[in-house]
Amino acid sequence: MGHGDEISVRDLQPPTSTFALTAAQAEHGPRLAPRKVIQTYDPDEWEIFIEEWATGLAPGYIRVQRFGGSGDRGVDVAGFKTDRGFEGDWDCFQGKHYDKSLTPSIAWPEMLKVFLLPVRTPLYTLPSSYSFIAPRGLGTGLAHLISTPTELRAKFLEQVESSTAKPFKELDDDTRNAVYLLASVTDFSIFDSVEVLALLDQHKATPYFAARFGGGLPSRPASDNPPQEVGPEELVYLTKLVDAYRERYVSVDSVASAGLHNKAGAHLQRQRESFFRAEALRTFARDRVLPNTFEGLQNELFDAIVETVEADHADGLERLRRTLEQAVNAQLSANALIQVTEPADRRGICHQLANDDRLTWVADK
Incomplete structure (x- = not known):
């Protein structure tokens, strides 16, 4: 040289x-x-x-x-x-x-x-x-x-x-x-x-x-509770949730009103908890497994639920509930993160997919 x-x-x-x-x-x-x-x-x-x-x-x-x-x-x-x-x-x-x-x-x-x-x-x-x-x-x-x-x-x-x-x-x-x-x-x-x-x-x-x-993945740390204030990273999936609530409960027209609703409020809180569980899983995956492994889990779950999402349902809230049920029960085994994934993570991934505009609960939205 x-x-x-x-x-x-x-x-x-x-x-x-x-x-x-x-x-x-x-x-x-x-x-x-x-x-x-x-x-x-x-x-x-x-x-x-x-x-x-x-x-x-x-x-x-x-x-x-x-x-x-x-x-x-x-x-x-x-x-x-x-x-x-x-x-x-x-x-x-x-x-x-x-x-x-x-x-x-x-x-x-x-x-x-x-x-x-x-x-x-x-x-x-x-x-x-x-x-x-x-x-x-x-x-x-x-x-x-x-x-x-x-x-x-x-x-x-x-x-x-x-x-x-x-x-x-x-x-x-x-x-x-x-x-x-x-x-x-x-x-x-x-x-x-x-x-x-x-x-x-x-x-x-x-x-x-x-x-x-090999040897398996380490244990995941405990997830934080969602913050009281809604962050910009939540706006898309929460807007789609509000659309679903509005179809069932006409008086719900915002995240704030959903939080105060006697039926939608508790449901909304659970969905936010699941979303942040999935976000914590994303962070864990970034630090512990190969790139694209978390995205692979998202894609595998999407394939398991998309037929449920596209089926006819009474309203958007029913579509959401059936989809979350299918996500929890889907037989996923190929992805390494299955070892450390819990039902709440799967529900949260559904909201991540909604956030990415891959899922929508209210038809023609």
Whole structure:
């Protein structure tokens, strides 16, 4: 790579597929223990796994990026702490997927690459931390050096000064001197490693863990009660509820009057509670399962109730009640979130679908 070459960057998208997480994936996963599973990955999958793990370190980073191809300059995954990218504070995660523990001879060329970044492109800064991540960890020799930053620096400077191995022997004199000068004033405690047990434990906090390793989903936290004041996110489904109430109870013409009505009031409160239950499930899904899993549950439920919605009913309120009953009784099994979904969540999803204008209770509205 030449002096002025640009690094090819792929902005972080949800790593892994766009398909919803299935119940079988979440519950069972691979037959191997997670420590064994990651040893089967190829280098590309290992980088994706590290990318997933790094997204769970938020709010430490405003952006996580994975760098691909031969031009990565020794940065597999970067966690940027500011919008300045490499010009601000950032952390480097270097994945090395070998069938053995990492040794100093493996580490030296990778460490050289990170010093070449600011030497060859002055706008770049050294990372605040640089972590080796390997499924079989560090060998004893490298582990001792990482634990003694002063000795690590001395040994690295020896490599810069006299090593005849690639890529050190390919440095021109000016570059070699610049690397030596920068390394000699750098605190080598920036170099570290992430041990496998910590890596896996932290990966559990991401939406990707269940898809990779199974074991089921964690328990959901308790849902908050709906706020007293109606929020803008509720206006569409509540308007459709009021339309249904008006057909049955002529005096109801607003959310406020529905709340005061002797029959509609309690029903309205239950629907709001169900809606916020479903919103809490949406948040849980965002943090715990693959992207699109919650949307997959919505679509599965929609398919189970749409015939009921489109059937003839006495009025809109009867259509709503029959639909909610069908939603609760529908046999749903494919989606991972079924493990943690309760009847109120299903009723709430119906109101989410109404909010998205996929369902309407009063015909011709």
